[in-house]
Amino acid sequence: MTAYARFSLLFLSLFFTAPLFAEDMETASAETVISDIAEEKTLQDYLAELTEAGFREKEELVLKVVETDEPETLPVMQALLEGDLYYVKDGNTLVYKTSGDPVTVFGGETMTGLGSRDIKKISVNNSLRTLLRAQISRVELFSKNPQTRKTAAINLLKSADELDPALLDEALSQEADAGIKEILLLVEGIRQLESDDSAVRLEGITALTGSLYPEVRGALSNFANRAEADGNGKELAAAEAALSKINAMLRFNSIFENLYFGLALGAVLLLAAIGLAITFGVMGVINMAHGEMIMLGAYTTYVVQQLMPANPGASLIVSIPAAFLVAGLVGVAIERGIIRHLYGRPLETLLATFGLSLILQQAVRSIFGPLNRSVVTPEWMAGTFEVNPALALTYNRLYIIIFSLLVLAMLALVLKRTLFGLQMRAVTMNRPMASSMGIRTGWVDALTFGLGSGIAGIAGVALSQLTNVGPNMGQSYIIDSFMVVVFGGVGNLWGTLVGAMSLGVVNKILEPWAGAVVAKILVLVFIILFIQKRPRGLFALKGRSVDMG
Amino acid sequence: MSIQAKHIEQPTVLYLNGVSVSFDGFKALNSLSLYIAPGEMRAIIGPNGAGKTTMMDVITGKTKPDEGTILFKDEIDLTKYDEAAVANLGVGRKFQKPSVIESLTVFENLEMSLKGGRSVWAALNHRLTAEKKAKIDEILTMIDMTGRAHDMAGSLSHGQKQWLEIGMLLGQEPQLLLIDEPAAGMTDEETMKTAELFKMLAKKHSLMVVEHDMDFIEALDCKVTVLCEGSVLAEGSLAAVKANQKVIETYLGR
Amino acid sequence: MNDSFKGGPLTRLIMNDQAGRRLLGVLLAISILVPLSNLLMPEGSILHVSTFTMTLLGKYLCYALLAVAVDLIWGYCGILSLGHGAFFALGGYAMGMYLMRQIGDRGVYANPELPDFMVFLNWTELPWYWYGFDQFWFAMVMVLAAPGILAFVFGALAFRSRVTGVYLSIITQALTYALLLAFFRNDMGFGGNNGLTDFKDILGFDLQADTTRAALFFSSGLALMMGYLISRYIVTSKLGRVLVAIRDSESRARFMGYRVEHYKLFVFVVSAMLAGVAGALYVPQVGIINPGEFSPINSIEIIIWVAVGGRGTLFGAVIGAILVNYAKTYFTGAFAELWLFLLGGLFVLTTLYLPKGVVGLWAQIKGKMGGPGSGSGSEKAEGQA
Structure with a gap:
C-alpha cells in the first residue's frame, strides 16, 4: 500500500x-x-x-x-x-x-x-451534486461488499424522493441479500407515499408498517400530517395505525434496552456485593474498605495491561486471577492485622476498616497519581449487537452480565462443594464446636475474608471495562453494595443476586423519567423505607431470636 | 387477633390457650396451653428446645404468636402489646444471661427500674425523692447488696448480677414475674437463698420460673409444668411429674 | 459516685463535673480573650490574634459542638450515625439562605429578590421554600427545625422498626449520600454544585469586618458552652442513664418498660439540632456552604474526632475535635500527601489501642501513677458502643 x-x-x-x-x-x-x-x-x-x-x-x-x-x-x-x-x-x-x-x-x-x-x-x-449523489448511490448499491450495500440502502431511506426510480428497480432486481432487499422495499414504500394514486399510497403504508427505521417513522408521520391537512380520512387512519404500531414496538424496544442496562448495572452491583455478602453476610464483618478491594482489582488490571500492552484480550484474562490474588492477599493481611482483634465489635470494625480505606486510597494515589487511568477494552468485548434498526446492545455489558453470574456460580460451588466451604460454614455456625473438631478457625476466618476480598478484586477487573480506574472508584460502590446485601438479606447469595438485579433494573427504569440522580435518590429512599418493613432483608432467614436468653 | 373468651372459670393472672409459633416450618410452640393463678408460683422444666424461651418471648411481646390466646389478668390481650408496654402492664422478665446495665451503679440500676416515670419527659425531669430512695434501700436489703450500692454493676459476680436483676424486677412492681434460669451460675448457698426469696415473693406476686436445676425446683416446692416440643407434656407436683412415664422417657430418664 | 442524685440541676451540671468545669472555664476565657486580642491589640504585637487565626479557631469551636452532638448519641446511646454531617450542612444551608437573601441587589445580576444563581438559571421568582429566609429569626428557627424535622422523620422510621447497629450506621450514610446527590442538582434551588457563597453581611454587619468576625467567634464559643451544658444536663439526668442502658443492653431497657424508640428519637433530634447550630455558625465564618458538606467522609470524620477524644465523655469530644482538626490544618498545609495516611491510621489505631480515646489514656496514666480519685475517671459512662 x-x-x-x-x-x-x-x-x-x-x-x-x-x-x-x-x-x-x-x-x-x-x-x-x-x-x-x-x-x-x-x-x-x-x-x-x-x-x-x-x-x-x-x-x-x-x-x-x-x-x-x-x-x-x-x-x-x-x-x-x-x-x-x-x-x-x-x-x-x-x-x-x-x-x-x-x-x-x-x-x-x-x-x-x-x-x-x-x-x-x-x-x-x-x-453536479445531484449527479454525484445518484452516482454514489449507484456505486454503493452495486458494491460487492454487502455492508456497503446495506449502508447505501439505509442512506437511501433519507433521500428516497430524490432517487432515480430506475436505479431502485435495478437494485431491487439484482439484490440477493434478503435483509438489504427489505430495506430497498422500504425505500420503495416511502416513494410510494408520494404517489398520485391513492391505492399506491396505501400500498406504501402497508409496506412501511412495522419498520423501526427512524426515517420510515418520519416519512409516515409527514404523510399523516399531509393526509390530515388534505382531509384524507382513510389514508390518515392507515398511516396512524402504522405509526402506532411502530411506536408500540419502539416502546417495547426502550423497555428492553432499559432492562438490559439495568441487568448490566445489576451485574456490576452483584460483583461488588458478592464479596461483601461473604465478609458481611457470612462473617458479620463490616468492611468499609471493600470498595478499595474493588479498586485494587481494577489497578491490577491496569498494571497487567501495562506489562503486556500488545494483547489486551489476554491481559484481561490474566488480570482475573491476578486481581483475585492481590485483593485476596490484602484481605488476608487486613483480617490478620486488624479485624481479628475486633470481632464482636462491629462499630469499631467499621471505623478501623474505614481508616484502612483512606490509607489504601492515598497509597494508590501516591503510587499511580491522582488521575484516572483507562484500561483498553479488547476487541472481542467492544462492538454492538444489533437487535433491530432502533436497538443496539453493547457486547461488554453482555459479557459482564455473564461474568457476574459465573462468579456467583463459582462461589456457590466453593461454599457448597469444597472442604473449605464446609469448614467456613461450620465456623460461622458454631465456632467453639468447629474449633473443638480440629478446624483452625483463625485460619478459616482469614481465608474467608480473603475470599470475599478477592471476589471484590475480580469485580474491579469487570469495572475497569466500564469506567475509568481511579483512587476513588471504590467509594461509589460501597454504599450500593451494602444496599444490595441489606436488601437481599444478609448471608444469602440468592438474595444478593435478586437484590442486585432488582436494584439495577429499578435504577435504570426510573432513570429515563426521573433522571439519573433522582433515580438514585429514589432507590436509596426506597431501601431505607424497605428496611423499615423488613429489617432483615428480602430473603431473611426467619429464626429464633437469639440475641438474649 | 381478636380477644377470645377464656374457657375456664377460675381467675388467672396468665392464660395461654392454643398458642403456636413457628420459625421456618419449625414449630417452637405447638398449641401450648398454660394457666397461672394469681399468687401462684409455677416451675417450668423441659429439655433444650422445648420452647421455654419462645414462650417467654411470646408472653412479653417480643414474638407475635401465629395463633392462640394470651391473656393477662383475664382480660388484657398481651399479643397486642410490645415489650415495653407488656412490662408496664405489670409483667417483669428476667433473662437467662444476667442483663444488668454494667456501666451504671447498682443503685442507678435499681433507680431506673422503679415503677413509673417511663416517658422521656419524666426521665429528663426525674428527681430522687425520699420515698423512692427508701424503696431502693428496701430492695437493696432484700437482695443483700446494701454495701455495694455504689459499685458498678459490671464489677459484680455472676450470682450478684442475677440478684441485682431480680431486684430490678422487684423495683418494677410487676404482678407477674417471668424468671429464666435464675440459679444458673450460682453457688449452692446462693441457690437456696434465691429459692427462699422467691417463696417470699410468691406471697405478693405470681411467679413463673424456668429452671434446669432439680434441687432448686425441689426447694421452690410448687406446681411443675413439663414442656416438650412446644407443648405441655405433664403438670403437677414435682413428685407426680417425676413419676410420670412420659416425662421419664423424654426428659428425666435420659 | 451517686452525687448526681443530690442538689439541684446547677449542682448537677457544674459542681459534680470537674473536667467540665475546667473545660467551660477555658472556653469562656478563649471566647472572650481571643476576640479582645484581635480587636484591641495592635497588629504585630505578640498578644495579637490575627483574624485568620480567629476564624480558624472559630471553625474548630463549631466542629467541637458538632462532636458533642455526635458524642451525645454515639457515646451515650450507642447510635453510630455516619450521616451527622447532613444535619450540620442543613443548619449551614439555613444560615446560608438567610445570608443569600441579605445580599439583596448587591449580587452580580443586581436582582433584589433572587440570588445570583437563580437569575443565572433563568428563574423568575423565588421558590416557596426560600420564603421567610430574609428574616433572621425565621432562619434561626429553620437552623433548628430543618435538621430537627429530618432527624425526627428519619429517626421515627428507623428506631420504630428497630434498625440498630451497623444497619443504622449504613442507612444514615445512605441518607447523607442521598442528600449530597440531591443538593448537587441545580433545580433543587440551593445553588447546585457551587452552593451558597459571596455573602455580604449578617444582621447588617459586614461579614469581612473584624468586629463581626469577633462576634461570630464569641457566638461559637457561647454555642459550644450551651451545647455542652444541654448535653451534660441530658446525660446526667435519669434520661441519660436510660440512654446508657439502651447502649449497653437495649432489650433490658425495653423489658424494664422504657420505650427505647422514644428515647433514641429524642436524643437523636436534640443531637441533630446541635449539629445544625454548629453548621449555622460555621457558614458565616468560612463564607460558603456547598453540597460537599454532605459527603459521607465528612460525617465519618466527625466520628474520629469523638473516638480520638474519648467517646462517652462530652469534654473528650471537644478535645478530640480540636486536636484532630488542628492536626488536619497542620498536615494538609505541610504534608498534604500524609494527611489521609494519618487520618486513616488514626481510625485504625484508636479503635485497636485507644478505645477510650486520649481522655481514657489520661485516666489510665493517672491511674498507673496511683493518684487519688483516679481509676474510673470522672465519668462513668464509658464502655463500648
Whole structure:
C-alpha cells in the first residue's frame, strides 16, 4: 500500500507540474486530454483533470471516475459532494480537508504548514451534486461488499424522493441479500407515499408498517400530517395505525434496552456485593474498605495491561486471577492485622476498616497519581449487537452480565462443594464446636475474608471495562453494595443476586423519567423505607431470636 | 387477633390457650396451653428446645404468636402489646444471661427500674425523692447488696448480677414475674437463698420460673409444668411429674 | 459516685463535673480573650490574634459542638450515625439562605429578590421554600427545625422498626449520600454544585469586618458552652442513664418498660439540632456552604474526632475535635500527601489501642501513677458502643 501510494504521489506531482505553465488552456484542452488517451487513463488522471475542468466537464469526468472502481473512488466522490476535496495549488496534489491539516487523497498523509491560500476547493454546482449523489448511490448499491450495500440502502431511506426510480428497480432486481432487499422495499414504500394514486399510497403504508427505521417513522408521520391537512380520512387512519404500531414496538424496544442496562448495572452491583455478602453476610464483618478491594482489582488490571500492552484480550484474562490474588492477599493481611482483634465489635470494625480505606486510597494515589487511568477494552468485548434498526446492545455489558453470574456460580460451588466451604460454614455456625473438631478457625476466618476480598478484586477487573480506574472508584460502590446485601438479606447469595438485579433494573427504569440522580435518590429512599418493613432483608432467614436468653 | 373468651372459670393472672409459633416450618410452640393463678408460683422444666424461651418471648411481646390466646389478668390481650408496654402492664422478665446495665451503679440500676416515670419527659425531669430512695434501700436489703450500692454493676459476680436483676424486677412492681434460669451460675448457698426469696415473693406476686436445676425446683416446692416440643407434656407436683412415664422417657430418664 | 442524685440541676451540671468545669472555664476565657486580642491589640504585637487565626479557631469551636452532638448519641446511646454531617450542612444551608437573601441587589445580576444563581438559571421568582429566609429569626428557627424535622422523620422510621447497629450506621450514610446527590442538582434551588457563597453581611454587619468576625467567634464559643451544658444536663439526668442502658443492653431497657424508640428519637433530634447550630455558625465564618458538606467522609470524620477524644465523655469530644482538626490544618498545609495516611491510621489505631480515646489514656496514666480519685475517671459512662 505504501509503495503504491508513493508511486501515485510521484506520478501526480509529475503530472500536475505541466499545466501550471499555461493558465489559460481552459476547458478545450481538458476535453482533448480526455479523448486522446481515454483507454489508459486511471482514476488519478481523471481526478487531475477535475482541478481544471468546468462544471460540464466535471459531470463527464465524474461518470468516468465511477467506472474506474478503485478503492479511492467512493471517498473521493463523497468528499467532492461534501465540498471537502481540495488541491494544493503548488503541485496540484489532491487533498481532503475538513478541519485541521489537509490529508492527501492517495496515501492518506497529513500535510502540514499549508495556509488557507495554498489550497483550493474543487467546486461543485447543484446539478453536479445531484449527479454525484445518484452516482454514489449507484456505486454503493452495486458494491460487492454487502455492508456497503446495506449502508447505501439505509442512506437511501433519507433521500428516497430524490432517487432515480430506475436505479431502485435495478437494485431491487439484482439484490440477493434478503435483509438489504427489505430495506430497498422500504425505500420503495416511502416513494410510494408520494404517489398520485391513492391505492399506491396505501400500498406504501402497508409496506412501511412495522419498520423501526427512524426515517420510515418520519416519512409516515409527514404523510399523516399531509393526509390530515388534505382531509384524507382513510389514508390518515392507515398511516396512524402504522405509526402506532411502530411506536408500540419502539416502546417495547426502550423497555428492553432499559432492562438490559439495568441487568448490566445489576451485574456490576452483584460483583461488588458478592464479596461483601461473604465478609458481611457470612462473617458479620463490616468492611468499609471493600470498595478499595474493588479498586485494587481494577489497578491490577491496569498494571497487567501495562506489562503486556500488545494483547489486551489476554491481559484481561490474566488480570482475573491476578486481581483475585492481590485483593485476596490484602484481605488476608487486613483480617490478620486488624479485624481479628475486633470481632464482636462491629462499630469499631467499621471505623478501623474505614481508616484502612483512606490509607489504601492515598497509597494508590501516591503510587499511580491522582488521575484516572483507562484500561483498553479488547476487541472481542467492544462492538454492538444489533437487535433491530432502533436497538443496539453493547457486547461488554453482555459479557459482564455473564461474568457476574459465573462468579456467583463459582462461589456457590466453593461454599457448597469444597472442604473449605464446609469448614467456613461450620465456623460461622458454631465456632467453639468447629474449633473443638480440629478446624483452625483463625485460619478459616482469614481465608474467608480473603475470599470475599478477592471476589471484590475480580469485580474491579469487570469495572475497569466500564469506567475509568481511579483512587476513588471504590467509594461509589460501597454504599450500593451494602444496599444490595441489606436488601437481599444478609448471608444469602440468592438474595444478593435478586437484590442486585432488582436494584439495577429499578435504577435504570426510573432513570429515563426521573433522571439519573433522582433515580438514585429514589432507590436509596426506597431501601431505607424497605428496611423499615423488613429489617432483615428480602430473603431473611426467619429464626429464633437469639440475641438474649 | 381478636380477644377470645377464656374457657375456664377460675381467675388467672396468665392464660395461654392454643398458642403456636413457628420459625421456618419449625414449630417452637405447638398449641401450648398454660394457666397461672394469681399468687401462684409455677416451675417450668423441659429439655433444650422445648420452647421455654419462645414462650417467654411470646408472653412479653417480643414474638407475635401465629395463633392462640394470651391473656393477662383475664382480660388484657398481651399479643397486642410490645415489650415495653407488656412490662408496664405489670409483667417483669428476667433473662437467662444476667442483663444488668454494667456501666451504671447498682443503685442507678435499681433507680431506673422503679415503677413509673417511663416517658422521656419524666426521665429528663426525674428527681430522687425520699420515698423512692427508701424503696431502693428496701430492695437493696432484700437482695443483700446494701454495701455495694455504689459499685458498678459490671464489677459484680455472676450470682450478684442475677440478684441485682431480680431486684430490678422487684423495683418494677410487676404482678407477674417471668424468671429464666435464675440459679444458673450460682453457688449452692446462693441457690437456696434465691429459692427462699422467691417463696417470699410468691406471697405478693405470681411467679413463673424456668429452671434446669432439680434441687432448686425441689426447694421452690410448687406446681411443675413439663414442656416438650412446644407443648405441655405433664403438670403437677414435682413428685407426680417425676413419676410420670412420659416425662421419664423424654426428659428425666435420659 | 451517686452525687448526681443530690442538689439541684446547677449542682448537677457544674459542681459534680470537674473536667467540665475546667473545660467551660477555658472556653469562656478563649471566647472572650481571643476576640479582645484581635480587636484591641495592635497588629504585630505578640498578644495579637490575627483574624485568620480567629476564624480558624472559630471553625474548630463549631466542629467541637458538632462532636458533642455526635458524642451525645454515639457515646451515650450507642447510635453510630455516619450521616451527622447532613444535619450540620442543613443548619449551614439555613444560615446560608438567610445570608443569600441579605445580599439583596448587591449580587452580580443586581436582582433584589433572587440570588445570583437563580437569575443565572433563568428563574423568575423565588421558590416557596426560600420564603421567610430574609428574616433572621425565621432562619434561626429553620437552623433548628430543618435538621430537627429530618432527624425526627428519619429517626421515627428507623428506631420504630428497630434498625440498630451497623444497619443504622449504613442507612444514615445512605441518607447523607442521598442528600449530597440531591443538593448537587441545580433545580433543587440551593445553588447546585457551587452552593451558597459571596455573602455580604449578617444582621447588617459586614461579614469581612473584624468586629463581626469577633462576634461570630464569641457566638461559637457561647454555642459550644450551651451545647455542652444541654448535653451534660441530658446525660446526667435519669434520661441519660436510660440512654446508657439502651447502649449497653437495649432489650433490658425495653423489658424494664422504657420505650427505647422514644428515647433514641429524642436524643437523636436534640443531637441533630446541635449539629445544625454548629453548621449555622460555621457558614458565616468560612463564607460558603456547598453540597460537599454532605459527603459521607465528612460525617465519618466527625466520628474520629469523638473516638480520638474519648467517646462517652462530652469534654473528650471537644478535645478530640480540636486536636484532630488542628492536626488536619497542620498536615494538609505541610504534608498534604500524609494527611489521609494519618487520618486513616488514626481510625485504625484508636479503635485497636485507644478505645477510650486520649481522655481514657489520661485516666489510665493517672491511674498507673496511683493518684487519688483516679481509676474510673470522672465519668462513668464509658464502655463500648
